[in-house]
Amino acid sequence: MISPPIQKVIAIEEHFWIPQLRETYTGLDLETAPAFVSRLEDYGSVRIREMDEAGIDIQVLSHAAPAGQKLAVDESIRLSRKANDVLSDIISVNPARFAGFAALPTPDPNAAADELERTVSKYGFKGAMLHGVSAGDRFLDEKQFWVIFERAEALDVPIYLHPATPPTAIVETYFKDYPEMSRAGWGFTMDTATQVYRLIMSGVFDRYPKLKFIIGHLGESIPFSLWRSDRVLSRFGKVKHRFRDYFCNNFYITTSSNFSQAGLICSVMEIGVDRILFAVDWPFMSNTDGRSFIENALISSDDKQKILGLNAQRLLRM
Ligand code: MN
Numbered sequence: 001m002i003s004p005p006i007q008k009v010i011a012i013e014e015h016f017w018i019p020q021l022r023e024t025y026t027g028l029d030l031e032t033a034p035a036f037v038s039r040l041e042d043y044g045s046v047r048i049r050e051m052d053e054a055g056i057d058i059q060v061l062s063h064a065a066p067a068g069q070k071l072a073v074d075e076s077i078r079l080s081r082k083a084n085d086v087l088s089d090i091i092s093v094n095p096a097r098f099a100g101f102a103a104l105p106t107p108d109p110n111a112a113a114d115e116l117e118r119t120v121s122k123y124g125f126k127g128a129m130l131h132g133v134s135a136g137d138r139f140l141d142e143k144q145f146w147v148i149f150e151r152a153e154a155l156d157v158p159i160y161l162h163p164a165t166p167p168t169a170i171v172e173t174y175f176k177d178y179p180e181m182s183r184a185g186w187g188f189t190m191d192t193a194t195q196v197y198r199l200i201m202s203g204v205f206d207r208y209p210k211l212k213f214i215i216g217h218l219g220e221s222i223p224f225s226l227w228r229s230d231r232v233l234s235r236f237g238k239v240k241h242r243f244r245d246y247f248c249n250n251f252y253i254t255t256s257s258n259f260s261q262a263g264l265i266c267s268v269m270e271i272g273v274d275r276i277l278f279a280v281d282w283p284f285m286s287n288t289d290g291r292s293f294i295e296n297a298l299i300s301s302d303d304k305q306k307i308l309g310l311n312a313q314r315l316l317r318m
Contacts, residue, residue, distance in 0.1 A: 007309040010318065011290070013160065013216050013256040013279035014059035016040055018086050021063065021079050024071060039283035040064055043090045048097060054287035060099045060316065061087055065131035066164040067103035072135070076105035080115060088123040099318060100125045101160055106134040109144050113151040120155050126316040127157035132164030132191055140195055141202035149204055149211050158212040158252065158315060161195060163188030193220040200246045203239050216256035216279060218263040222247060223270040247271065252315060254279035255307070259293035273303045277311045
């Protein structure tokens with residue numbers, strides 16, 4: 001049963017989209033998923049009803065992947081800005097129920113840093129969400145993107161690194177025979193985890209030690225791999241600290257779309273309960289399933305309160 005909330009319940013990987021960006025997405029079969037489409041384009045009524053059914057007080061909203069990251073520079077800047085303006089309007093209508101992460105036009109990293117600053121300072125956004133590789137299959141650890149991280153550290157807001165379809169060459173090599181593996185079943189996890197490893201090995205956290213990332217899906221399998229990666233990768237002396245230290249000091253993880261009790265216990269043991277935040281991944285997962293996953297977890301009520309809202313309140317200053 002759902003216990004009475006002491007703190008506000010905050011879910012932080014909850015999506016919407018704008019039709020102008022959705023129309024640029026290739027390879028989407030929208031006909032087969034009318035429930036997702038209508039919910040992503042619902043900015044209030046169904047969304048709030050399903051939040052209420054699960055006792056979720058606040059959704060921190062983000063545009064569904066890959067936002068404007070695959071577009072040419074001018075279109076990426078224009079449509080990312082449009083998505084953020086719409087998000088600001090959604091929040092203004094229901095400021096007690098919604099907050100937001102910005103979409104950033106990463107094909108122009110300087111414009112992306114400026115858009116982060118604009119949306120945080122003008123709209124009160126809580127940070128930004130980035131989705132996988134950018135146009136041209138560029139990885140985020142490339143130095144051209146560090147201006148975004150420098151700005152995030154200066155603004156003291158986190159970057160939520162969300163999956164998107166892996167680079168074309170990876171999809172071709174690993175998934176050509178099994179295309180269904182390239183997305184949420186495995187490819188998203190593999191791609192996001194690899195980007196996290198690349199960021200850590202790049203030294204970006206030595207340059208910007210207060211930089212904070214959030215990753216979903218109970219840490220994209222990294223908590224389970226952390227002991228071995230730490231042992232092997234910490235031998236390579238290009239960065240100041242051990243691999244584990246970067247993961248446990250610069251990253252937060254969420255429960256989005258991975259309602260595994262065994263995975264949660266592993267995550268609590270590896271990264272600690274103070275760095276685990278509640279997320280559902282609505283509308284792709286059900287709010288009530290996400291909420292009962294935490295209610296049924298074999299952790300203390302105090303730890304449940306941290307995951308359901310206290311950690312988000314602190315990290316996102318809500
Ligand atoms: Mn998601």
